[in-house]
Amino acid sequence: MKFRLLTLFLLLYTLQAGAQARYTQIKDYKVYFGWAHHAPQDWMVIRKFTDRNKSYYLLVNPQTLETKIDDSSFYQVKPMSVDEAKNYFRTTPYxxxxxxxxxxxxxxxxxxxxxxxxxxxxxxxxxxxxxxxxxxxxxxxxxxxxxxxxxxxxxxxxxxxxxxxxxxxxxxxxxxxxxxxxxxxxxxxxxxxxxxxxxxxxxxxxxxxxxxxxxxxxxxxxxxxxxxxxxxxxxxxxxxxxxxxxxxxxxxxxxxxxxxxxxxxxxxxxxxxxxxxxxxxxxxxxxxxxxxxxxxxxxxxxxxxxxxxxxxxxxxxxxxxxxxxxx
The missing domain is CATH 3.20.20.370 (Glycoside hydrolase/deacetylase)
Incomplete structure (x- = not known):
């Protein structure tokens, strides 16, 4: 019985581990550029929105092209225009x-x-x-x-x-x-x-x-x-x-x-x-x-x-x- 419960737990964990959170009450979804830092990585912000009264960013790792959604409060951010952002990150693969x-x-x-x-x-x-x-x-x-x-x-x-x-x-x-x-x-x-x-x-x-x-x-x-x-x-x-x-x-x-x-x-x-x-x-x-x-x-x-x-x-x-x- 314990083995079956452990197997079920591992299966559920595996299914959840690859899952992306769902944001079903999105408001004020907009284009928003800037530099964002959360040690040790610099990110480029490209979107900003709120969901259930929390503020989020869509961020890009300019070195790897990886994206992620994260709580905006985790980052030190400098807002930029699109041209400023392109220039700031100009040497990156992105x-x-x-x-x-x-x-x-x-x-x-x-x-x-x-x-x-x-x-x-x-x-x-x-x-x-x-x-x-x-x-x-x-x-x-x-x-x-x-x-x-x-x-x-x-x-x-x-x-x-x-x-x-x-x-x-x-x-x-x-x-x-x-x-x-x-x-x-x-x-x-x-x-x-x-x-x-x-x-x-x-x-x-x-x-x-x-x-x-x-x-x-x-x-x-x-x-x-x-x-x-x-x-x-x-x-x-x-x-x-x-x-x-x-x-x-x-x-x-x-x-x-x-x-x-x-x-x-x-x-x-x-x-x-x-x-x-x-x-x-x-x-x-x-x-x-x-x-x-x-x-x-x-x-x-x-x-x-x-x-x-x-x-x-x-x-x-x-x-x-x-x-x-x-x-």
Missing amino acids: QKALRKAESASIMIQDAGIERGLPKETGISLTADLCPSHKPLDRRIFTDIFNEFKKVEQPVPVALSVTGLWMNTHHADLAWLKEMQAKHEIYITWINHSYNHRVSKSAPLKENFLLEPGTNINYEVLETEKDMLSNGLLPSVFFRFPGLVSDQKLVFSITDFGLIPIGTDAWLAKGQKPQAGSIVLIHGNGNEPVGVNDFIKLLQSETKSIANKQWLLYDLRESVDEEFEGGN
Whole structure:
């Protein structure tokens, strides 16, 4: 009996250890920049909000791109404008990645960072969860866990999530959170806008987030609020719906403190991943071709995976290490 109780306790502890707190009474959620210090680490503040009459910050470790939510009273803080914050942290991998994304802002499609670690053998997997009436394609997650569990656990994956998907797929979201809580996968949550509107007839320059009348503050901040209310931790990454943007929109996103992430390997379009690729598939049930191609890719790399010669990389580490050193 004692053994069963101990096993139950350990299981509950494991499930809770990977869980992010839920903030369900968020007020005054806003963009807020500054330097924050809590010995021994300096952080950059990018958001401020209250929940149940307590004040919180969304903070970024500018060296590792790690984010966290914490009680604002724990920190010595110097408020800054966005330009002051960018300048203060200019030598960090975080700000170097932001500048790299801005330098690729002219393209109408796939602006932002497209590749991570070019010297490594492996990829960073990103799966988009756009609004969909279909259930989550769970094969992606069960297959990567089964393939990598002997050599890499939890298995890193980055999910680009929309507000509408979160609010209509509660069971799928709970399943993903359970996988993370069990340390089977580690999820980096990417902001993919709230509505992800798309027109089949409008030209790209007036489509997706470039649609006239789009409220970019709502699309970004409401998605983050929904992440927090669902127990998800927002990352510093943003993926444009349809990978469509213009220069003004890219700079709008970087002024939120977010790094636009593109891809050089959208599998459903026949693009082949290379070493260091940021791979794109859709996990919302709307793109079975891309999912099938990814599963075939896994199967083709079985021996390399077993020998730790082909791995999945955490998107944060992949981008961070790419921008260590240099300008």
